[in-house]
Amino acid sequence: MDFSNVEIGLATAFSAWNILYCLIGVFLGTAIGVLPGLGPVATISMLLPITFGLEPETALIMLAGIYYGAQYGGSTTAILVNLPGESASVVTAIDGYQLARKGQAGKALATAAIGSFVAGTIATLLIALFAPPLADMALEFGPPEYFSLIVLGLVASVVLAHGSLLHAFGMIGVGLLLGLVGIDVNSGASRYTFEFPQLTDGINFVVVAMGLFGIGEIIANLDRSSERTLLAKKITDLMPSLADLREMFGPVMRGTALGSLLGILPGGGAMLSSFASYALEKKLSNRPQDFGHGALAGVAGPESANNAGAQTSFIPMLTLGIPSNPVMALMIGALIVHGIQPGPSVMNEQPALFWGVIISMWIGNVMLLVLNLPLIGLWVKMVSLPYNLLYPTILVFCSIGVFSLNNAEFDIYLMALFGALGYLLRKFDCEPAPLLLGFILGPMMEEYLRRTLLLSAGDPAVFVTRPISLAMLVVAALLLATVFAPFIVKKREEAFQE
Amino acid sequence: MKLAKIAALVGVAVLSIGPAAAYPDRPVTIVVPFPAGGATDTTARLMGGKMQELLGQPVVIDNKPGATGAVGATGVAQAKPDGYTLMVASIGTYAVNPFLQKGLKYDPQKDFDLITVAVRTPNVLVANPNFPVNSVGELVEYMKKNPGKVSFASSGSGSSDHLTAALFMQRTGTNGVHIPYKGGAPAIADLIGGHVNVSFQNLGAIINHVKAGKLKALAVSSEARVPLMPDLPTLGEAGFKEVVVYSWQGAAAPKGLPADVRAKVNEAAVGALNSPDVKTKFNELGFEVVANSNEEFAKFLGDELARWKQVIADGNITAE
Structure with a gap:
């Protein structure tokens, strides 16, 4: 590694101007992350023209700050009001919201912030040390490997459900079907679009999540008249105790490792990382029954994984010019306008940009921790707002956020529809998290499966002849076995008793 | 006050009668x-x-x-x-x-x-560096020997690069497997990783990958050679004059x-x-x-x- 370039990067990142823009970025990011429905994609789209007047490294530092700041902010809303603004916080919402309902919102928020900080720091170090070889490694991942990875993710995530297994499978199925809406990547055929051009690109995740969680929850609460679900108990701990910190060390470290690894994969690895981490923690825990009812590890692990993944997903973009999500694609757009075509040469030709951005990410993570920890008290108070203030506010922000996705009112109607569906599902005791999982992973799984088969001329043997793919399928099979084994054993025990 | 209002109204009326004279008077x-x-x-x-x-x-x-x-x-x-x-x-x-x-x-x-x-931009025919062809002629020959074996990545069904590939195959009398992606970026990623063989991609999207040796360029779909890659022959030079696409x-x-x-x-x-x-x-x-x-x-x-x-x-x- 050439350290003179790192020096240039340090000088860039620590210039007063860039620190200011980094702060603006993470502050804006946190703010839009906290507001339900508003996400980094819409925000960065709106701010893109402003960055044209900035130096390219300053522009990217700010945009990156918005991106990972939004990851922090997003978990706040997921924990406090059960509103996951992006795929990663779906998992955080499960146990985070339960903790909040027990009056431990402060502890959950602090856990998320500390976990994210540790993960961000380690992942940034990883990028600085190993970015180029990691990026090359990620490209070894072809369609069959992605398919097997998603199968593994889907199987592992069955543990997301803490109620009826049948309901969970049903919900995954509904999610898969919803994910089919839109143009089929392979054939170009429209599926379930009913000739609405707005549906040809599929349904946006935010629309589904805001409808099912946000609107659905609001309707369900109106049902229960004056009884309050939030803050039913007094807020107890605002900060995690030493014992809590010790408890979260393992999950944070494992989440960071998982997130850093999966985040490198541009084909959707980062999305899987929080699901995978939750599954892993539940498997390793000696109190798996706590998961879904407010397990601290269920917040610490996925949050760390999510943040580590968010950081390492910069690797394919910075080293290869390959964006792993829409936010990265926007950042590439910003660089292109500055006349920089992101690609393998950026690291050597633009050391100020490459290293400046990487080092600024760590600065940004420090800022986020400093910014977020003192705010926890304030956030927690926000939840104690009376419903007749809180709900209209959530409704308005959800609508603004959903509108800003495509600047289309159509998406707001769609959200309303999903709100009604969310209410119905609650009545039937079906959880929305598995549905969202199917919605996210289903289309990806189909895409990679069909691409693999196109490339292998229809021969499915590739899944087991390629070692990485085989290994993941074996792990998935083992996991599936452990899920069903108890049923079989139990049946045999019953048989013996008779 | 009243006079000002009338004046304003008249102003609006005049503007709406003759909008052309004033165009543009707002964003x-x-x-x-x-x-x-x-x-x-x-x-x-x-x-x-x-x-x-x-x-x-x-x-x-x-x-x-x-x-x-x-x-x-x-x-x-x-x-x-x-x-x-x-x-x-x-x-x-x-x-x-x-x-x-x-x-x-x-x-x-x-x-x-x-x-x-x-504006317009040509598509560049790029291949994975390990793919055993080094020119358009060699590609056509290879495809004729291995019909339906060469995989063409595209940024989506019906995209400009998909249609360029379709036109190319129709004019050269060859056929390959079309592998559509959601956008150019994942297609280029799989091309660099060697999971697919060739693709037509916008000049701007691949130029750095070609310069870094991660992809190899075979030809460009423009009328004349492009200033950014002066050594790259056009498809016309390679004998396929009909395949000029932007x-x-x-x-x-x-x-x-x-x-x-x-x-x-x-x-x-x-x-x-x-x-x-x-x-x-x-x-x-x-x-x-x-x-x-x-x-x-x-x-x-x-x-x-x-x-x-x-x-x-x-x-x-x-x-x-």
């Missing part, structure tokens, strides 16, 4: 039917930024993405033709959607006043602009595109500025529609 919106940050968006922003100076009014970019531009274009087609709503859209929106999208609610030739083709962006307005407004919009758009700083920027990005007249755009669009209709029919590329 102009350019609808981009694609997300922010993409090629069409960049084109609109670079052009719009300069038009703002030339028109003396703010030019606002409004991204309305969806269905390869069909959602935004439908909106523009139904907007008031007053010169305050313009659109910058791509080859897909203008020349491909009519053949692939069932129930399309706009007709690119009838529903718009075409302003100008803004991915392009064009500006349009709702049908029925008053003639003088239309002239003014064209003047501003063409002026913006031809201004030296904007031109340099486009060239750096691998785009070539076209900036022509309403009539030239109309004729060009007619040719493009006819050509892609044929390619789509011959290649059996249908949506249903």
Whole structure:
């Protein structure tokens, strides 16, 4: 590694101007992350023209700050009001919201912030040390490997459900079907679009999540008249105790490792990382029954994984010019306008940009921790707002956020529809998290499966002849076995008793 | 006070009688039917930024993405033709959607006043460096020996690079496997990783990968060699003169602009595109500025529609 370039990067990142823009970025990011429905994609789209007047490294530092700041902010809303603004916080919402309902919102928020900080720091170090070889490694991942990875993710995530297994499978199925809406990547055929051009690109995740969680929850609460679900108990701990910190060390470290690894994969690895981490923690825990009812590890692990993944997903973009999500694609757009075509040469030709951005990410993570920890008290108070203030506010922000996705009112109607569906599902005791999982992973799984088969001329043997793919399928099979084994054993025990 | 009100009313009345004289007297919106940050968006922003100076009014970019531009274009087609709503859209929106999208609610030739083709960029035929061909001739030979074996990545069914590949195969009498992706980036990633063999991709998207040795360029689909890659032969030089293809962006307005407004919009758009700083920027990005007249755009669009209709029919590329 050439350290003179790192020096240039340090000088860039620590210039007063860039620190200011980094702060603006993470502050804006946190703010839009906290507001339900508003996400980094819409925000960065709106701010893109402003960055044209900035130096390219300053522009990217700010945009990156918005991106990972939004990851922090997003978990706040997921924990406090059960509103996951992006795929990663779906998992955080499960146990985070339960903790909040027990009056431990402060502890959950602090856990998320500390976990994210540790993960961000380690992942940034990883990028600085190993970015180029990691990026090359990620490209070894072809369609069959992605398919097997998603199968593994889907199987592992069955543990997301803490109620009826049948309901969970049903919900995954509904999610898969919803994910089919839109143009089929392979054939170009429209599926379930009913000739609405707005549906040809599929349904946006935010629309589904805001409808099912946000609107659905609001309707369900109106049902229960004056009884309050939030803050039913007094807020107890605002900060995690030493014992809590010790408890979260393992999950944070494992989440960071998982997130850093999966985040490198541009084909959707980062999305899987929080699901995978939750599954892993539940498997390793000696109190798996706590998961879904407010397990601290269920917040610490996925949050760390999510943040580590968010950081390492910069690797394919910075080293290869390959964006792993829409936010990265926007950042590439910003660089292109500055006349920089992101690609393998950026690291050597633009050391100020490459290293400046990487080092600024760590600065940004420090800022986020400093910014977020003192705010926890304030956030927690926000939840104690009376419903007749809180709900209209959530409704308005959800609508603004959903509108800003495509600047289309159509998406707001769609959200309303999903709100009604969310209410119905609650009545039937079906959880929305598995549905969202199917919605996210289903289309990806189909895409990679069909691409693999196109490339292998229809021969499915590739899944087991390629070692990485085989290994993941074996792990998935083992996991599936452990899920069903108890049923079989139990049946045999019953048989013996008779 | 009352007098002022009357004066204001009269003023408004005069303005609405003779809007052309005053055009533009308020901000102009350019609808981009694609997300922010993409090629069409960049084109609109670079052009719009300069038009703002030339028109003396703010030019606002409004991204309305969806269905390869069909959602935004439908909106523009139904907007008031007053010169305050313009659109910058791509080859897909203008020349491909009519053949692939069932129930399309706009007709690119009838529903718009075409302003100008803004920019164009050729597609480059690139291969994974380990793929055993080093020229177009060798590729054709290889494909003939291994029919249906060579995989062509594209950024989506019906995309400009997919159609270029289809045209290439039709003209060379070869066939390969089309592997569509969601956008150019994942296609390029799999190409670099060696999971697919070849692809036609926009010049700007692959130039750095070629320079870094991660991809190998075989030919370019332009009429003449491109300044950014002067050593790269054209497909014409390789013997396939019919395969001249550009991915392009064009500006349009709702049908029925008053003639003088239309002239003014064209003047501003063409002026913006031809201004030296904007031109340099486009060239750096691998785009070539076209900036022509309403009539030239109309004729060009007619040719493009006819050509892609044929390619789509011959290649059996249908949506249903």
